[in-house]
Amino acid sequence: MRRHSLWATHLLLSTTCLVMLVPFYWLLKTSLTGENLFSYPPALLPDNPHIFYYVDAWYSIPFVRYLLNSVVVSAIVIVANIIFNAMAGYALTMDFKGKRVVILLLLSCMMVPYQATVVPAYLLTKELGLLNSHLGMALPLMSTIVCIFMFKASFAAVPRSLIDSARIDGVPEWQIIFRIMLPLSQSAIATNVVLAFTWSWNSFLWPLIILRDDNMQTLPLGLANFLSVVEDTSGALYAFCIMVLIPGLVIFLLAQKQFIQGLTTGATKG
């Protein structure tokens, strides 16, 4: 590649990265100084950073409660996703009557964004008595079609002879799943964990609809609520924002590969 074209590439990409990073930087800077809440023109570098706003946020928001609710919902979603998707994926590796119908059903369910069904889904959840509950928040996210097909693909890649010989040796079916299949499909599991975490962690509309109780609020709801209470000129809002962002960003940076793999296999939310 010619030299000047190389530099042009770096220049364009650095500019793009700058545009992607500046919002995060600005958020961090405001949460540490709060100076440009009041001063103009805004300073580019943080002057006298302090953690006052974090302390402020900590005491004015039941952060631990929000965090706990978010963690509980995400934990339910992740565990349910792995178990249910692995089960369904395993079933789909076998031949049975009605398999075509099941696959067709799953593929057409992919075409239904859950946002398109919120109104009756709310009424349904009410009938089930799950309004205002962790289970109610988790239930619609408990299985993901993309991940079912991922499990199916990784189970199908396990050599048939291995399973057959296990069966001949009289190993029960559930042990075949736990001792042979699951250890061999670690990448599908990892991808599933990361995707399920992101979707449940960031989920906003559904909890907004089914929660009435302040004690049940998750982090995104807490953040939106706090915004409506304090307006956008409080440093504590931005400190809270940083506290909310960190877990998601850490998980993303740690599991980037699985995340990207999952998104490019299915890409649409199942």
Next chain:
Amino acid sequence: MTVKFGIGNKRLRESTLIWFLLFPSLAVFLLYRILPLAWNGVLSLQFWSMYKPPRFAGLYHYKELFLYDDVFRQSLWNTLLFMVGSPIGIALGLMIALLVNRPIFGRNIYRTIIFMSFPVMTVATGVIWLWLFSEKTGLINYFLMYIGLIDHSQPFLEDFNLALPSIVLVSIWQVVGLYMIIILTGLQNIPPSIYQAAKIDGANSWQQFWLITFPLLRPSIFLCLIIGIINSFNAFDLVYVMTGGGPGHATELLITYIYKTAFTLARFDYAAAITVINFSLFLALTWLVNRMSGGNAGAVETN
């Protein structure tokens, strides 16, 4: 006879096991996809109230929607405008993908940074950009005045004409990394031998792009288009946090209007009718995109 019976018994046991394995996932999808979809259709044809049994309403709600409801028309239009923003994002994603596909130093770092905004909580993204767009102290106003593009602060999110484009911009900022990754995967699937052959035939890089890269990227690009369509549903979080649908109804999308109608006005039947329109729009556009791409955009490999 006994042998036959034995096989039948084994078959039965196996199929019981299979349906037992499928049951939890199918139950979730039946409960939260199929059943609500059907119920939604029925609900849109009813007069529904919390306290009375529902009555059949025919097309009453649809009539109201199309003949009398200006907010509905506005939010339908806004949703379409919002979707129009996605090709811009995809074009950007394509350009970035072409750049980070080059063998340059640090391209993985570039990819990570550009993709990082996608998994970030949308509500937090809304809060950050609300702050950047702020009229008095916002960085964007400051920057635009600094480079001399505007001579006084613009109230981006309170302005009828600027509010929706501002939100579209934020949405592009958030999703461009995903477009990049999808197109990048497409790029990496193009066999390099094609380019070598083209070079031997004397094709310049411009011709290589339009005659090889772009046509072969078609499935990835159409997949991005479908994501763009779905994104107009997910934009609820951004609109809710940044403008609440305002000023007036300048940033009202169908999904926010559905939310308001159902959960603040308790008009579930009417909200169901809007949902039917929204879903039909989604299906029609997806079908269109799918046809244009040759029939398998967004297909998951099931085998």
